[in-house]
Amino acid sequence: MKIDRRSFLGLGLGAAAGVAASPVTWKLTDDLSIWTQNWPWTPVPRDGEVTYDDTVCSLCPGNCGISVRKIAGRAVKIEGRSGYPVNDGGVCLHGISALQYLYDPSRVQAPMVRKGDSWKTVTWEEAITLVAEKTKTLRESGKADAVACITDNNRGTISGLCKRFLMAVGSQNFYTMDTMDKSWEMLISKIHGLNASAGFDIANSDYVLSFGTGFIEGWGSPVSNFIANSSRKERHAKLVQVEYRLSSTAAAADQWIPAKPGTEADLALAICSVMINDNLYDKGCVKKFGKEFDVFAKLVTEKYAPELVTRTTGIDASKIRSIAADFAKAKAPLAIAGRGKGDSAGSLMEFAAVHALNCLSGNINKKGGFWTIAKDEPLTWPSLEMDDVATKGYAKATIGENSSVSKLFEAVNSSENGSPVEMLMVCNANPCYNLHNAKGVQEAVKKIPFVVNISSYMDDTANLADVILPAHMFLEMSQDLYTSSGTTQRVTSLSKPIASPIFDTKHPGEAVIMIAKALEGSIASSFPWETYDECLESVTGEMWSTLSEEGFIDSGSQASEVSAMDFSLFASFKGFTMPEGDKKNYPLTLVQVDHMRLASGTFASSPFAVKTVSDSILKDSDSLVEINPETADQVGVSDGDIAFIETPVGKARVKVNLFDGIMPGVIAMTEGLGHFAGDNHYIGGKGVNVNELIGPVTDPDSGLDAAWGIRARLSRA
Amino acid sequence: MDSALIPKGARRCPFPVFATGIAVVSVVLLWGVFAMVLCWLKGLNQTNMNDYYGFALWIWADLAVIAIGGGAFFTGLLKYVFGIDELKNIINLAVVIGFICYSSALLILAIDIGQPLRGWFIFWHANVHSMLTEVAFCLSLYFSVLTIEFIPLILENRQLDKVPFFHNLSHNMHGVMAVFAATGAFLSCFHQGSLGGVAGVLYGRPFAYREGLLVWPWTFFLFTWSAAAYGPCFTLTVCKMFEGITRKKLVKDNVIHLLAKISGWMITTYIIAKIIDTIYWAGVTAPEMGFSLMDFYSDNAFYGIWILFAEIVLGGIVPAVFLTVKRFRENKKLLLVAIILGTLGVCLNRWVMVLQVMAVPVMSFDTWALYIPSWQEVATTILPVAYGVILISLAYRYLPMFPQEQELYDSK
Amino acid sequence: MTQDNHGKAHKYGMVIDLDKCTGCGSCMVACMSENNVPFKENETDKKDSITWMKVFKLTNGKPFPDIDTCYLPRPCMHCGGKGDHGHSPCISVCPATATDYGYDTGIVSQIYTRCFGCRYCMGACPYHARYFNWWDPKWPDGMEEYLSPDVSPRMRGVVEKCSFCYHRYQEARDRAYHEERRDHIEEGEYQTACTQACPAGAITFGDLNNPEHEVYKLVKPDPHNCGRPREPKAFRLLERLQTNPKVYYISEREWVRKAGDNYRKGEWGKEIKVSHGKGH
Numbered sequence A: 001m002k003i004d005r006r007s008f009l010g011l012g013l014g015a016a017a018g019v020a021a022s023p024v025t026w027k028l029t030d031d032l033s034i035w036t037q038n039w040p041w042t043p044v045p046r047d048g049e050v051t052y053d054d055t056v057c058s059l060c061p062g063n064c065g066i067s068v069r070k071i072a073g074r075a076v077k078i079e080g081r082s083g084y085p086v087n088d089g090g091v092c093l094h095g096i097s098a099l100q101y102l103y104d105p106s107r108v109q110a111p112m113v114r115k116g117d118s119w120k121t122v123t124w125e126e127a128i129t130l131v132a133e134k135t136k137t138l139r140e141s142g143k144a145d146a147v148a149c150i151t152d153n154n155r156g157t158i159s160g161l162c163k164r165f166l167m168a169v170g171s172q173n174f175y176t177m178d179t180m181d182k183s184w185e186m187l188i189s190k191i192h193g194l195n196a197s198a199g200f201d202i203a204n205s206d207y208v209l210s211f212g213t214g215f216i217e218g219w220g221s222p223v224s225n226f227i228a229n230s231s232r233k234e235r236h237a238k239l240v241q242v243e244y245r246l247s248s249t250a251a252a253a254d255q256w257i258p259a260k261p262g263t264e265a266d267l268a269l270a271i272c273s274v275m276i277n278d279n280l281y282d283k284g285c286v287k288k289f290g291k292e293f294d295v296f297a298k299l300v301t302e303k304y305a306p307e308l309v310t311r312t313t314g315i316d317a318s319k320i321r322s323i324a325a326d327f328a329k330a331k332a333p334l335a336i337a338g339r340g341k342g343d344s345a346g347s348l349m350e351f352a353a354v355h356a357l358n359c360l361s362g363n364i365n366k367k368g369g370f371w372t373i374a375k376d377e378p379l380t381w382p383s384l385e386m387d388d389v390a391t392k393g394y395a396k397a398t399i400g401e402n403s404s405v406s407k408l409f410e411a412v413n414s415s416e417n418g419s420p421v422e423m424l425m426v427c428n429a430n431p432c433y434n435l436h437n438a439k440g441v442q443e444a445v446k447k448i449p450f451v452v453n454i455s456s457y458m459d460d461t462a463n464l465a466d467v468i469l470p471a472h473m474f475l476e477m478s479q480d481l482y483t484s485s486g487t488t489q490r491v492t493s494l495s496k497p498i499a500s501p502i503f504d505t506k507h508p509g510e511a512v513i514m515i516a517k518a519l520e521g522s523i524a525s526s527f528p529w530e531t532y533d534e535c536l537e538s539v540t541g542e543m544w545s546t547l548s549e550e551g552f553i554d555s556g557s558q559a560s561e562v563s564a565m566d567f568s569l570f571a572s573f574k575g576f577t578m579p580e581g582d583k584k585n586y587p588l589t590l591v592q593v594d595h596m597r598l599a600s601g602t603f604a605s606s607p608f609a610v611k612t613v614s615d616s617i618l619k620d621s622d623s624l625v626e627i628n629p630e631t632a633d634q635v636g637v638s639d640g641d642i643a644f645i646e647t648p649v650g651k652a653r654v655k656v657n658l659f660d661g662i663m664p665g666v667i668a669m670t671e672g673l674g675h676f677a678g679d680n681h682y683i684g685g686k687g688v689n690v691n692e693l694i695g696p697v698t699d700p701d702s703g704l705d706a707a708w709g710i711r712a713r714l715s716r717a
Numbered sequence B: 001m002d003s004a005l006i007p008k009g010a011r012r013c014p015f016p017v018f019a020t021g022i023a024v025v026s027v028v029l030l031w032g033v034f035a036m037v038l039c040w041l042k043g044l045n046q047t048n049m050n051d052y053y054g055f056a057l058w059i060w061a062d063l064a065v066i067a068i069g070g071g072a073f074f075t076g077l078l079k080y081v082f083g084i085d086e087l088k089n090i091i092n093l094a095v096v097i098g099f100i101c102y103s104s105a106l107l108i109l110a111i112d113i114g115q116p117l118r119g120w121f122i123f124w125h126a127n128v129h130s131m132l133t134e135v136a137f138c139l140s141l142y143f144s145v146l147t148i149e150f151i152p153l154i155l156e157n158r159q160l161d162k163v164p165f166f167h168n169l170s171h172n173m174h175g176v177m178a179v180f181a182a183t184g185a186f187l188s189c190f191h192q193g194s195l196g197g198v199a200g201v202l203y204g205r206p207f208a209y210r211e212g213l214l215v216w217p218w219t220f221f222l223f224t225w226s227a228a229a230y231g232p233c234f235t236l237t238v239c240k241m242f243e244g245i246t247r248k249k250l251v252k253d254n255v256i257h258l259l260a261k262i263s264g265w266m267i268t269t270y271i272i273a274k275i276i277d278t279i280y281w282a283g284v285t286a287p288e289m290g291f292s293l294m295d296f297y298s299d300n301a302f303y304g305i306w307i308l309f310a311e312i313v314l315g316g317i318v319p320a321v322f323l324t325v326k327r328f329r330e331n332k333k334l335l336l337v338a339i340i341l342g343t344l345g346v347c348l349n350r351w352v353m354v355l356q357v358m359a360v361p362v363m364s365f366d367t368w369a370l371y372i373p374s375w376q377e378v379a380t381t382i383l384p385v386a387y388g389v390i391l392i393s394l395a396y397r398y399l400p401m402f403p404q405e406q407e408l409y410d411s412k
Numbered sequence C: 001m002t003q004d005n006h007g008k009a010h011k012y013g014m015v016i017d018l019d020k021c022t023g024c025g026s027c028m029v030a031c032m033s034e035n036n037v038p039f040k041e042n043e044t045d046k047k048d049s050i051t052w053m054k055v056f057k058l059t060n061g062k063p064f065p066d067i068d069t070c071y072l073p074r075p076c077m078h079c080g081g082k083g084d085h086g087h088s089p090c091i092s093v094c095p096a097t098a099t100d101y102g103y104d105t106g107i108v109s110q111i112y113t114r115c116f117g118c119r120y121c122m123g124a125c126p127y128h129a130r131y132f133n134w135w136d137p138k139w140p141d142g143m144e145e146y147l148s149p150d151v152s153p154r155m156r157g158v159v160e161k162c163s164f165c166y167h168r169y170q171e172a173r174d175r176a177y178h179e180e181r182r183d184h185i186e187e188g189e190y191q192t193a194c195t196q197a198c199p200a201g202a203i204t205f206g207d208l209n210n211p212e213h214e215v216y217k218l219v220k221p222d223p224h225n226c227g228r229p230r231e232p233k234a235f236r237l238l239e240r241l242q243t244n245p246k247v248y249y250i251s252e253r254e255w256v257r258k259a260g261d262n263y264r265k266g267e268w269g270k271e272i273k274v275s276h277g278k279g280h
């Protein structure tokens, strides 16, 4: 058939009409839409039987009970455990996000050894042998005490095993990260002569006078404090917040007292002076236990009368008097302090000034008051064997003065002939991020010839280590936990593995046991357990059966009775820690502030948590600094500007966020940003770590690092 | 070279010149096509839209082209239904513009939706309460009507006309065109209106919300009215552009003045209605929702009260006066100013009714949402313009678009 | 099933006590992990960050030290629409019926596989409760392991929003039927993930039509007035728009209650009539 133009046109049109009318078009259209509904790259979660497994969250010292929902054995969701003594069903965003930590592909997946600038994956045997060899060499050359170890806290079997390992090797250089609890314990021993930890019965107090604690921003045991805060409304309990910034706590408080930064102790003492002058204190209690009360009374009434303190604090004398009256009138008043995260340990003088209020109110070890909770070692360890080398090494003093971890790194940095620490073991801690002058700490860590990190994540410290022993994350392991920070309630709990290890990791305790065994001799025999679980069962002793059956032991509140109140302490205070730097070059004060949605001590925040953070804290990869519009005018910056912030310790690029809630002259920067997180771009490399801008300042009274801010200047970029 | 295709007796520029022009515009077109393909393959993340600003530049373009394409239905209505016969001399142009505008609108909608392959759900799972459903139905039906109105013109091409079947088809279609024009006008009233309804029904958006009649908010009627009023302005603008570019008179002044006059009176009535609507909205509707007029025009970097002034005075009252007063209308320069202002005025109205709606904060603690389009959005918005230029140039070159062209040339 | 909201059918709603909310963000994350909400490397552009539950921070606008702030969590309000007839702003505009009103529950649904992404509903919602999937959802390798089969992950190009954890309702309803309780669901049996997680106990969830339920007791919704709260400290967001939300807020602070709606000069404090018309 000859096809001419016309028949071709006709044919074409006919064919088009035919295809359009045939079911092919419609079928295809339908298929295409169905295809978009089942794109192979959109995951389809597997279904299966639903079960729940209970365990305890150890992302922060709160140690909330959590319940993990599983589908056919696969963990899919974390919820709070109702009825659990700490959190009764509530749970914080970090706890809910724990599965993002569990399944994180950027975790350290196998033991690694540094080769120059890169990492080499090795077997556990190789890694353990390497660590053991190193320890052995140091011991053989009489440098057992050049081995140091840092863990996050001082409680439980994991840190117990680390400490034990160090003793068996022959070193006192065991450090934990400083916390506010350490300062409170120090204070309790000085004032009351007790070996006890502090407890705050916030849930039962009808008038909480808080000196800057972010008690609904993560202070102490966060969820339990949220619950206590919420019940205020029904209990008609008051919260008064002393703080130079309208934090979430200040906003939630019934009254906000914006005292100038660093004058909180003055304010507390002024309130004391009113209480004493106006006879508003519990005379019976003071008479019974008080020592040198008159000296204290004279001191405060002379030096801290409200009129005198007005100028320093910026708070009206009449307001000070009315707070004193309210505090004294309350049935169960409670004064609390703890710039725990602001600065690890607080100023001892400030804690003491605040605690003087508790002493004057007489509300100690009573409902709604301040508690001194007996500290007893819950674990029973078998006796430890120390050979000659160990005994000799252990007799030497610690490298860091006062067992202060900051001092340890200062010693390394200031040493001229090589690092005094020759082997550093870090377990469950991230000093290269969390300590003040973080850059300095990183320099020190680089100077230490051999650094072993037992860690689940490629964090700031792991990144500088020589060997990484990859640890289970908490959902993969058993562990004994002790809720104690902030509350009066003491709960001991057992976390249980709810998932089998995803990568080639081991329990951190197990890793320590393996190193000990590889060292043989007295060290090996000090670790008589085959596995960590065996160790856990044996050292928890009598607690074990309850722990393994119930999951927790709620010991309630057990006070060590107070039989003394030594007011003489006040006369001997050396002073309050002021921020580093001179006012002329650095006209502003930079303070670090906490935000519940960003983990600051514990871990880098999860992708979920980072997602919740406001763009007035983090924008793209810039940290924002809060500044009062008035100050911004003076400095010449406006909202959204890129600026440089400079302190005596460091300099960083930031963005400006005008906020009327911050006191003029003060700039605030949020903790918990600027993490190194290996390949995890959801959480790493975002913002600035404020610890790189603030250096440690030693509190003259406690010897601990008590820096709470630093002088700074801001300039437009 | 292509002279066999050019209407008999018509004078057109040499083919190479024409081809070069088309090639230049085609580059722009390809740029737009590239952006369009990016949007389809990678998704709407190629745009700068966001969850606060879910409608953007091209949706404005969509509404604007439909408004200025309104010349087609309105001229059709005037000619076929009201029998104003002079308009046959400009109706072809109006139809081609209408066809371009409506096909562009459909194309934009196909790029705009997040799941283009499911676009037909709008018909299949239609929700009769939704103004957008009404838009979709009327728009596609009216596009079919425009196609039917366009076909006879295509068939009048010198070569096609030689085929007896096409010749007869074209002839017969002309015969029944009144039916289609009437249907078109009816459909068009509804979809122009429903586009207005799209914004007007948003009772969660006090800036857009209008009370109304039965299920239709006032904007429904205002949109239809404004499209009818301003559509001819654009038809005339394009006509003037053709005359300017080709340096030829293509449509007789009496036709132009007639359409301009009708448009002028339509704008006059429209702008009165619009002013009443604005006063009622600013004085009654918005205050009931807790807003005063200036809440919609302050505290932001762009949407000042100037925009309301520009829309009503510059885009409404000024062209209304210029077009209704004979002396002004017959002054070449003032006529040009008026039809251009009119075209811009209606485009501005559409901008305000979709984009400012998204920008105005509603919750007391919200802030203004302003956005800057991405290059992909700009390119896809320019794409229909390039496509329109090409199509209308082809139509002018090869189809007898201006029936008076020959006569005017001969009389010169 | 009755075709209005006034009958015996359930009318699920939420009451959020703003004086208790600490802004901690647990509700946001509980929702994300319950409902397979995706995340991106950079989530700091809050205008394209999917958060079914979003916590706003309000301020009273005063300078230091008179400034006060308040957190306001915002899920989807599950608006009953004008006259509380189920024509919420978003439902009535959706051309493809991809979002619909459950007359048995008062819950506004969202059907991802039907939505074709025109975003008209987003424009209609004054609360910014609707989110568009501008990107394909992507989880880091291995992290898909935590996705829940109860809620299907969404594909690029469609809109999503808070569902009042509808799958939890389904589960509770199925259990009730299974145990031959028909549609009698106990208060505690159906609770949303955000309510359950809130450590401050700021969120209460339940049936607004059931006087036994805590939500009812907290706000005392007025059945003759489209559910307006009779409790003076309670309010709804943008009450004057007649969207008739099923999410209520409580605050002792006057400025907070005032921030819940728009008022012209001098209007605040006066009785303001909201006409409950039938709407379009």
Ligand SMILES: Nc1nc2c(c(=O)[nH]1)N[C@H]1C(S)=C(S)[C@@H](COP(=O)(O)OP(=O)(O)OC[C@H]3O[C@@H](n4cnc5c(=O)[nH]c(N)nc54)[C@H](O)[C@@H]3O)O[C@H]1N2
Binding pocket: A060, A061, A179, A180, A211, A212, A213, A214, A215, A217, A218, A219, A220, A221, A222, A242, A243, A245, A247, A261, A262, A264, A337, A338, A339, A340, A341, A342, A343, A485, A591, A592, A593, A594, A595, A596, A597, A598, A599, A600, A601, A602, A708
């Ligand atoms: N979200 C979250 N929660 C956590 C953690 C976490 O990482 N993230 N970590 C947990 C841990 S380990 C701990 S120890 C706790 C610690 O929790 P907190 O002790 O509450 O620590 P911060 O919130 O950093 O500091 C409390 C407040 O002190 C104020 N402040 C700063 N300097 C001063 C000062 O000089 N004087 C006074 N009076 N106040 C000052 C700050 O503005 C801040 O509001 O939080 C726990 N909870």
Ligand SMILES: Nc1nc2c(c(=O)[nH]1)N[C@H]1C(S)=C(S)[C@@H](COP(=O)(O)OP(=O)(O)OC[C@H]3O[C@@H](n4cnc5c(=O)[nH]c(N)nc54)[C@H](O)[C@@H]3O)O[C@H]1N2
Binding pocket: A151, A152, A153, A177, A178, A179, A180, A340, A341, A342, A343, A344, A427, A428, A429, A430, A431, A434, A435, A436, A454, A455, A456, A457, A459, A470, A471, A472, A473, A474, A475, A508, A600, A601, A602, A603, A604, A671, A691
């Ligand atoms: N400047 C400054 N310094 C501070 C603080 C501050 O706010 N500012 N806060 C202080 C306070 S209150 C505290 S509590 C400390 C916290 O200080 P650190 O204890 O150093 O803080 P984390 O970041 O919690 O370090 C824990 C690390 O252990 C690893 N890890 C976490 N979970 C697991 C696990 O389950 N298994 C194993 N094997 N490894 C795990 C992770 O790699 C994680 O990075 O920091 C203190 N130091």
Ligand code: SF4
Binding pocket: A057, A058, A059, A060, A061, A062, A063, A064, A091, A092, A093, A094, A095, A096, A221, A222, A223
């Ligand atoms: S408060 Fe601490 S322990 Fe409790 S869930 Fe959050 S991170 Fe875990």
Ligand code: SF4
Binding pocket: C020, C021, C022, C023, C024, C025, C026, C027, C028, C055, C071, C073, C197, C198, C199, C200, C201, C202, C203
């Ligand atoms: S979880 Fe509760 S307290 Fe936290 S932000 Fe949400 S509503 Fe507020």
Ligand code: SF4
Binding pocket: B204, C075, C076, C077, C078, C079, C088, C089, C090, C091, C108, C124, C125, C126, C127, C128, C129, C130, C161, C243
């Ligand atoms: S809050 Fe928005 S999305 Fe939710 S029902 Fe109301 S209008 Fe619809």
Ligand code: SF4
Binding pocket: C093, C094, C095, C096, C097, C098, C099, C114, C115, C116, C117, C118, C119, C120, C121, C122, C158, C159
């Ligand atoms: S985006 Fe989806 S749900 Fe929203 S209106 Fe369009 S089709 Fe309906």
Ligand code: SF4
Binding pocket: C030, C031, C032, C034, C035, C052, C053, C075, C076, C161, C162, C163, C164, C165, C166, C192, C193, C194, C195
């Ligand atoms: S009700 Fe469910 S879906 Fe809605 S915000 Fe809460 S957790 Fe998310």
Ligand SMILES: [Mo]
Binding pocket: A061, A179, A180, A340, A601
């Ligand atoms: Mo801590």
